[in-house]
Amino acid sequence: QEQRRRLLAVASRFPLPSGCRFSYGTAGFRADGATMAPAVCRAGILAALRSVKLAGAAVGIVITASHNPFGDNGVKIADPDGGMMAQHWEPFADALTNAPDPDALLQLVLQFCRDEGIPLGSQHTAQVLLGRDTRPTGAYLLDAALQGINAIVGACAIDMGILTTPQLHWMVRSKNKGVKASESDYFMQLIGSFRRMLELVPKDKIGGEEKLIVDGANGIGGVKLEQIKAELSGLDINVRNSGKEGEGILNHMCGADFVQKERVTPHGFSSEDVGVRCASLDGDADRLVYFRLPSASDNRVDLVDGDKILSLFALFIREQLDIVNNNGGQANKSLSARLGIVQTAYANGASTQFLKSLGLEVAFTPTGVKYLHKRALDYDIGIYFEANGHGTVVFSEDLISQLESLSNELASQAPTGSAQRHAVMRLLATSQLINQAVGDALSGLLLVEAILQYKGWSFQNWCELYSDLPSRQLKVKVKDRSVIVTTDAETKVSQPSGLQELIDKETANYTHGRCFVRPSGTEDVVRVYAEASTQVEADSLAKSVAHHVE
Ligand code: NG1
């Protein structure tokens, strides 16, 4: 009775505006921030139910619209392992969020709880950790989420404050592992493992380029980096677009999405920065790209995207595994570790070719971190990235314990440290430095910096790993984008019939031509992607395929 009363009450406090229709999409619910309260309140109910279902394990809610404009906002749910909410709950998320009135909402919840075997009532507990970014609607939406959570009897909400998205995911994961989960624990883990990585840099490589300029997209990432940068010895970080008063607007002409899509210098940079290594975060700091201003004469940048960050990580991890397992033929202890790479169809073809040339296994999934992350967990070390800079590295529990025992054994054999032991320690430090819950621009940036120092590489060396194939992305507005259905990790169209044949015919006219189309999961458009051996050809292929889509 109490449960029914609370649900009816909260639903009538947050009526759904007529004409509103929400869909959980690629990354949770997103819309104009001022219209989001009903959806966020219902996400609170959902997160609390998810926690009850999982025997009271902590679940997370992040209030952010990532790289989208300042006036937008959104909400997404993190599962107890710190990853995205299990996909089979998405249909319920959609139904709950679109329930037209309090009574419909109550009936939906009761029915879902019966179907899923979710017990309701005072003897059951739930806990939900909440975080939000710097958007002006954040505090108001946080309150809506709290009211939603509190509508479930036995649920407890813990506001973790203004955070990057990956910080909140990390906290949820840590909390459920029973390890320390506060913001200072997060910072301590990053700073400590970065220091260990630098201690393991070979002596002849010490003294690389320490200077790094970071574009914080005027979001939360820059704020957090300012807090810890003094403790990152070995790096000289200068934050631009840090979100301070007067520096600019969130994600406006700056940030990872802007730099990766437009390939031009973000706001806040000048000719004095020519040649310096720069990085760009997005508004909630779960995406990272690098760039460099090649000259003062125009505003184009040399871009290092997610694919090239992935390639650097893969190269480094592969190298450490080889050292552990070969060690000049003297290894008496070895690791059995399956290393796998996960990409989407948007990965530049040159990156895939490079990774395969290293002998690595490369798997493809549809767009969206939820697919990539899940696939990466199939390996002992899984590395995944989207071209736009979202990605991470995941390690299996089994591999971590193999590494730990190997490290102990080797320490007793060669106390001063063999090459093999150093490689084991680098892999262990990497597993601590990288955020295994979700892509994290801050932790990814520190891993990039540590690897560049280890290899003694300049930005130029990194760029030259391979040359990107010229590519073009176009958006096409259509009446109903859902008529396009894809298969084979979105590389082929299965419906409407005939469209794939047209795409194949166009593509056959180009050397190294590759092209695919898919409906966006976050915008009302169909995306066209084309690659070819020259920019002119990539543009022309994309354009002609776009005509067939219109
Ligand atoms: P959609 O709109 O489904 O293409 C975009 C990005 C994804 C992912 C999501 C979530 C591209 C081509 N697509 O998805 O990679 O980041 O947003 O934010 O960049």
Ligand code: ZN
């Ligand atoms: Zn983001």
